[in-house]
Amino acid sequence: MAGQFDVFITIDQNLTYQQNLEGAAIGVITLVAPSNRLTDLLPLVPKMKIVLNTIEPGNVVRIESE
Secondary structure, three states, X not given: OOOOOOXXXXXXXXXXXXXXXXOOOOEEEEEEOOOOOHHHHHHHHHHHHHHHHXXXXXXXXXXXXX
16 A cells, blocks of 8 residues: 655755646645755754644645745
């Protein structure tokens, strides 16, 4: 039996332009940082944890570094 996912987390900023995500069965979180290095992504984790508690299927949330 395949697993089920509620949220897709990506660093692909073009995903929302390439795919129609409205009404999708899962939520999508896009992490926006200067690079995909762990040191650049780690500061986004606290915001991501908050969003993970509230995101609904079909929602697309962009989390950017400051």
